[in-house]
Amino acid sequence: MRRFILKLWRRRRMERDLEAELEFHREMAAARSNTIPLGNTGVLKEEAFDLWRFTVIENLWRDLAFALRGLRRSPGFVASALLSLALGIGVNTTMFSIAVEFLLSQPSVSNPATLAQARIGNSSHSSQEALEFIRRANVFADVAGERNNSSVNWNDGQETRHVFAVEASKNYFDVLGAPLAMGRGWNERDADEVAVLRFEFWVSNFGADPSIVGRLIQLDGRAFTVIGVLPEGHRTLTGYGYSPDIYLPVMKRSTDLELILRLKPDMKIGAASGALAALAERMDNQMPERGHKYAEGVLVTPMEGLARLKSNSAAMPVVLFFVTLLVLVGLVLMIACVNVAGLTLARSSARKQEIAIRLSLGASRGRLLQQLLAESLLLSMSGAALGFGFALMAAKALASIPLPLPFPIRLSIEPDWRVASYAAVLAVFSTVVSGLMPAWQTMRESLNADLRREGRMRGRKVLVAAQVALSFLVLAVGALFAQNLLRARELGPGFDLQNTIKAESFLAPNGYPDDARIKLYWRRAVAALEAIPGVEGAAAARLIPFTDSITYGGQLTFADNGEKASYRSNWNAVTPGYFAAMGIAVLQGELFSGRQADEVIVNDAFVRAYLGGRVPVGTVFQRKGAAPQRIVAVVRGTKNSTLGEGDLPQIYDSLEQVVGQYPRLQFVVKTAGPPASQVAAVRAALRQLDPAVALEVSTLFGAIGLAFLPSQIGAGLMGSIAMLGLLLAAIGLYGILAFTIARRTREIGIRLALGASRAGIGAMVLRETAALVAVGAAVGLGLSVLIAKPLAAFVIPGISATNPLSLAAVCAVMALTALLATIAPLRRAIGIQPSQCLRLD
Amino acid sequence: MAKSSTPALLQGTLDLLILHALRRGAMHGYAIAQTIHVLSTDVLRVEEGSLYPALYRLELDGAISAEWGLSENNRKAKYYSITKRGVKLIAEQQETWSRLSEAVNRVLAS
Incomplete structure (x- = not known):
């Protein structure tokens, strides 16, 4: 503290003092013809001053000003670097702000x-x-x-x-x-x-x-x-x-x-x-x-916050989804940074003279590194500022897209300190990733003239390989989700989606105060629906799979030997016509007769999981807190909430017997022809029954297209992020490869002059590029295999991120991109006249 | 670069030498260098390149204080004098130094 105050107090005076003091010292020494060496006065001053100044900050400030001047002279470089960084940081900040709002929003309440x-x-x-x-x-x-x-x-x-x-x-x-x-x-x-x-x-x-x-x-x-x-x-x-x-x-x-x-x-x-x-x-x-x-x-x-999220196990897949998304956009940012690193490296070879001079004047490595990094810091900060602005707009736009969900989801995205600090962290991260490698490389080159060429080439090779590896990874994840989408379309839900209409009635409580009135409504409704010409069957149900689900769990007691089992099962209450209308096969037994109160239907998964070898039809079990029930039929299972889920046990109660009828009812109608043409007739029939009941009628396919949503959104988002990554990577690859080849123009000219064929040189360059791409792809392949496991949570069982076909496709895309990025600069290089290129450089 | 006849000063010993010299009273930088040179019977030579940074550091640490005054030849010069804190520092550093030199001697004697 005392030092701090002293520094503030006396630092201005100090420069003059030292000057005068040294002058005096020299005079004294000269007067006595003393030969004590003077040493480097400049370094001496710097050293003494450093003690008394807020050196780091002052230097940083000077470096930033210097970097700004330098950047002003190369607008092309600045524009491309800024664009890369702003896109990378912007996409990251957008995803982060959506994830934060979705997962960690704070309820609008006091305290x-x-x-x-x-x-x-x-x-x-x-x-x-x-x-x-x-x-x-x-x-x-x-x-x-x-x-x-x-x-x-x-x-x-x-x-x-x-x-x-x-x-x-x-x-x-x-x-x-x-x-x-x-x-x-x-x-x-x-x-x-x-x-x-x-x-x-x-x-x-x-x-x-x-x-x-x-x-x-x-x-x-x-x-x-x-x-x-x-x-x-x-x-x-x-x-x-x-x-x-x-x-x-x-x-x-x-x-x-x-x-x-x-x-x-x-x-x-x-x-x-x-x-x-x-x-x-x-x-x-x-x-x-x-x-x-x-x-x-x-x-x-x-x-609120993390604690709420942790207590909600159902949110886990969503959390994982967002984490994957953030990792993926993080990779895109890495690609952008590698681009900028490549650009910086290219630029810094033009500065090697300046750096050599600084080194020979006695600048320390750390000091030079700081100066080189200042430029990257300036770029990253501006990129982050632009990206933050971009994110604000993009997040709002994305959040305002209505989701085809059966309940209202609306995110109100406001920039807050969390998002701002995330952008700041990204800026620092980008500075390090995009700046450190080129800065280090540049210094090494300048320090060691002998290694100059080879060293620089090595740096570039690393960049090309890193670029390929990163884009490989991004593409592999994108391909995985695209595949997931395709497969999800093929997978059946276990019931008929094609010829079915779904209708939903919301009964107002004052018109339907008790079970009897509600039952009367759906009985009449089913009859009215069945009477529509062209309708093959109709039924009422408590729920329709994929729109809602109810699961029960607890203890199951079997009447025959008193055996107890703990169970967990989906539940629904339906009328007997439900299975025919939904096209769910009845495997054994007879449907609800409606004559007895204890009838229950289960699916095959329930039989396998809990019945333990009993003959299912006729088995009596008792759920805790309910009356004993007798299985009258076994039906084939359906999916209930996601297409990817495995076979889950299911219990169907008879809707007739349910005590506490729910005023929201679902109807399924099986049509002979295309269901869309019957939607209006179904609506009219129900409206005629009671105009005060709110209705929602649509084809079943239209209503539960939602089931495809997670994989659809996933595929859409991840696919577009992967495309963005590929685009950035292609630009970056082109930039680095073009520069590398341009640097070799002289060498190529000499080879040509010595009689090498153009085809031979072309093959040589292509071979070298291919080797780099292969190394990068191999690293990318390894990384994709690593992340395949955590990603498996989002995809349909049977799809794997390491599917050889999709990996081969990714390899092909990478190879093609690299080839395209090589050809143009290569043609220019080998097309040049040997005499002309010898004069270059 | 290094001259074989002039032993390089060990890191940290310069501070001790400066403080020790200043116990004789306030003096300017040149006089400090001369004092050390003479006291060491012409063995130690303090370059100004290390002397002044050391002086500025000691001042910042509060071990010495500085004041402008007139020199013997009537020129303005900066005079350094030791503070209480500096005196305490000598005691500590002397102790460290004697332990160090003893240790080095023992190693060399074995």
Whole structure:
């Protein structure tokens, strides 16, 4: 500290002092004819000054200014380097900002760190009685509840539309402290019929009408008062960009809600978990429920950032997807850096004289390295700034592309410190990758004149090989995803996609208050659909595969010998016609007769996994907390959520027997001809049944094209990134090869003059290039094999990143690129007159 | 480059020699070099190339202080004098030096 102040205080004076002091010293020495050698006065001054200055910073500043002057003289070099870096850094920053927003977005609530999500009784949703009980216990600052996947039928005066809604407890807005753009959130004193709208919903459906607060809207046939509008870019508790349109106080007493705890300020997640477990035990004592233990599976998880992500195992594949994406764009940046390194190297050979002079004047290696790196730093920083700007636009544009998903996902991408620091890190990374090698190379050349030519060539050879290896890797990954897409199209889902229509009805709760009314609706609907001419069969189901899935797990007890098994199975409830309409083969037994309540159908995977050699039809088992069930039939399995999944066990209950009918119903209709022509007829039949029911009708293929989405997006994105990488690599290869060959023009001229044939020289150069490409490809091949394993998570089983065919294709593309990059400069080199090139250089 | 008759100064010993010379009172750079030269019976020669950086470093460390004054021949000269901190430093460095030289002697004697 004292040194720091001294430095500040006295450094100005110091230069004059030293000058005078040395002058005096010399005079004294001369007067006494003393022959003590003077030494190098310049170095002496530098050394003494260095102590008293903030040398590193001052030098850096000078170097940057010098680099700027140097760069101004070569605009072509700057433009191509900047373009490469800006693209590389831009693509990286774009992907990073999307990944961060998607995976780590912070909910728009006050103090999200003290919010937590709670599970009790092994279930993500709990009854409102349970919520009240926990709330009254006063262990937490407050407890709210929400159901984020509700939907309501909104009538805009002309048409009934189905919109996604969040139903939440009365204290929801008080607990969350979410800011509003207009109006306010509801509280415990408000009536039941109030609504808060999402900003974008308000803009697109109400023309951003400023007088919306206080207006009435028709939801499920009832009038709701709009009391508030959320701000633009509101982020939900759910995260992952999930953005439902309307928020309502929970409509039915029987609706189960997700528990949201607001922790007291000093309470940690672990403590909250313990406190909740104790509460759950009290609940089991005071308000026991048959077949259900609150104290089982109690879990409290944070609602923001990494912790939320970690607690959500379903997000793992998405995380992996983004990681792969980031690695891939990282490789593209590496390619860009190698390009810039090549350019810098080419440029620095023109500077070798300058560097030699500096070295002979006594500049240290470190000092020179710093000066050479300053140029790279300047380029990388400007590249990063450009790339950051590019990323802001690209990320917004990408995020605004609507995804064909069955639920609303909307990312609101805002630049924040995380993205900015990522860009900064990338800039430093690019400086090192693109600058260090050429700088080092240049210094070595200048230090050792004998090695000059050979050394420089070696540096370039390394660059060519690195370039080839990197692009090989990028291409291999791109090819993998392209292949994945192709295969996904071929793979069947296990049911008929071609001749099926899917219809979905959203029943308004006030018209369908109980099971009987809901059952009546779907019975009449199935009958009406079957009556349409050209329809071969129709059925109702709780779910359609690929649009939604429900899995159950727990304990299975067999009635014959009391044997227990732990099971995990997909679940659905269907009418007997479902299997015919979906084209799912019945392997054994008879479908639901509808006469007995205990009938259940399972698939072949279930039989293999749990029945342990029993004759399936007639086997009676009991799921924990349910009545015993008898298997009446075994059907062939279907895929349920992804085409890539293996065979999963499946249980089908009879929809007729389901207690607690769900007001959202699915119908499948098998048509004789092309299904598209029947969509209108299906819609008309259902509308006639009840015009107040919101409908969504489409061909099954259209509805679940979504299943192809992950691989489609993956293939599309990764494919375009791979193309970008290839393009950059091709430009870079061309640049380096062209320069290398141009440097050899003189040598080629001599060979020609000595009688070598042009063909022979061409072959020689091509041979050398081929050797480099081969080395690079071999390294790339090794790397692709290394990354093949982690990538296997995204691709359909049976596709491998090391598939010889795709690797051969990648090799061919690389070879072709290198050949094209070689031919033009080579032709120029061998086309030259020997006499002419001898005068060169 | 190196002259065989003049032993090169060991790293760190120059500081000790300067501080030791300054114990006789304040003096300018040239006088310090001369003092060391004379005290070592003409064996050690301090080049200004190493003397001044060492002086500036010691000043920054606070072991010596500097002041402009008039020299014996009435010229402006920078006079260095040892500080309390410098005196302490001598004690430490002397100790280190004697340990080092003893050790070297022992190695050479064996």
